[in-house]
Amino acid sequence: MIKRISVIIIVLSVIGIASFLYWRAVPKAEDYRGDNIYEVNTFEYNRGWGYQISKNGKVIIYQPCxxxxxxxxxxxxxILAENTGNLVLSKIKNHENPSLTIEEVNKILMVNEK
Incomplete structure (x- = not known):
């Protein structure tokens, strides 16, 4: 009888843990609804500028450099900080990797020099 109860407890524990892990891993409905509000904000940093990108009011990217x-x-x-933030945001919205290449950064910096 004790062995049977132990097996039941173990099985229920495994089911509970699996359910919890599944619940944590599945994306939430708001990720698919399109209700996400993104925002690029600039800020002063180290005698220059940086940007941050927020999703529904929560900062998801903080880029001071x-x-x-x-x-x-x-x-x-x-303006450079904002343009760079907007490029990263466009990548996010297009479901692309938000990382920038050195070529993309150089292109943004060269536009500023003209």
Whole structure:
């Protein structure tokens, strides 16, 4: 009898853990509804500018420095930071990897020099 109760407890525990893990892994409905509100905000940082991207009011990307550039170099002006943030956001909305390549960063920086 004790062995049977132990087996039942183990089986129920495994089912409970599996259910919990499944519940945590499955994307929530709001991820599919299109109700997500994204926002790019700029901020001053280290005598320059950075950007952050928020989804439904929660910061999902905080980028105080120019990506792909060595060191702690911030964007030289607010427009560059905002343009870079908008590029990353467009990648997110297109379900692409939001990482930027050195070529993309150089292109944004060159536009500023013209």
């Amino acid at each position: 120019i990506p792909c550039i060595e060191g702690d170099k911030s964007f030289p002006n607010e």
